[in-house]
Amino acid sequence: MQDATPDLWVFAYGSLMWRPGFPFADVMPARLTGWHRRFCIASRIHRGTHRRPGLVLGLDRGGMTDGLAYRVAAQDAVAVRNYLRVREQSSGIYREARVKICLLGAERSDQRALVYLSEPAHPGFTRRVPVQRQAHIIAGANGGSGANVDYLISTLAELKRLGIRERELER
Numbered sequence: 001m002q003d004a005t006p007d008l009w010v011f012a013y014g015s016l017m018w019r020p021g022f023p024f025a026d027v028m029p030a031r032l033t034g035w036h037r038r039f040c041i042a043s044r045i046h047r048g049t050h051r052r053p054g055l056v057l058g059l060d061r062g063g064m065t066d067g068l069a070y071r072v073a074a075q076d077a078v079a080v081r082n083y084l085r086v087r088e089q090s091s092g093i094y095r096e097a098r099v100k101i102c103l104l105g106a107e108r109s110d111q112r113a114l115v116y117l118s119e120p121a122h123p124g125f126t127r128r129v130p131v132q133r134q135a136h137i138i139a140g141a142n143g144g145s146g147a148n149v150d151y152l153i154s155t156l157a158e159l160k161r162l163g164i165r166e167r168e169l170e171r
Contacts, residue, residue: 008077009113010084011101013037013067014057015151018158021087022080024070029104029162035117036063037166039134041093042124046145054141054148055126055134057155058094058118066164069103069113081114093122131171 011032012020039055048054059065072080088094094116101113118125129137141148152169159166 007074008072008080009101009111010070010072010080011067011099011113011115012070013059013065013115014155016070017068017162018154020070022070022072022083023076024080025073026071027068028071029066030069030111030113031064031066031102031104032059032099032113032115033064033102034099035059035061035065037065037067038168039129039138040118040126042126043141043143043148044124045090045143047143047148047151048137048141049143052141053124053137054143054151055129055137056148056151058125059115060118060120066104066162068162069101069111084114084116088116091122091124093119093124095119131168 007025011030014037036059037057038060039057040060041056041058042053043056044050044053047056085096089096097115097117098112099115100110103109103111138148138152156169
């Protein structure tokens with residue numbers, strides 16, 4: 001007999017890649033088309049403050065993003081979704097969505113996954129910031145989850161481990 005509740009897939013492109021914080025049954029490389037990863041979120045809680053906001057990654061329209069897809073067992077799906085809502089939606093800058101991703105394992109397949117997309121209408125969404133300004137912001141910001149530069153370093157290390165090049169982030 002088939003379970004009534006299917007497993008939940010979660011697409012990760014930033015800190016969820018190296019610090020998911022939830023139980024998962026499987027993880028594999030995945031690609032999201034139509035969105036690209038960039039520093040477009042002013043962080044006033046986790047990686048900055050109201051006086052000195054940091055910058056964290058969001059998904060902005062266009063392009064594609066390679067990341068990780070976590071498969072969460074059906075019995076954990078509700079708890080994981082609740083955890084992610086608290087973690088990712090505390091300021092309202094991310095919009096929860098179910099989108100099509102491509103799993104990049106030995107046998108490529110499409111899957112619907114939970115993802116948190118940047119909300120461009122939110123006041124914390126930043127338009128294009130020159131890379132030198134991004135570096136200055138990231139180098140000096142600290143928040144409740146630590147130094148903004150540690151967020152960048154951890155993300156770059158995970159991308160490197162996965163064989164993903166992000167030249168803009170590397171700069």
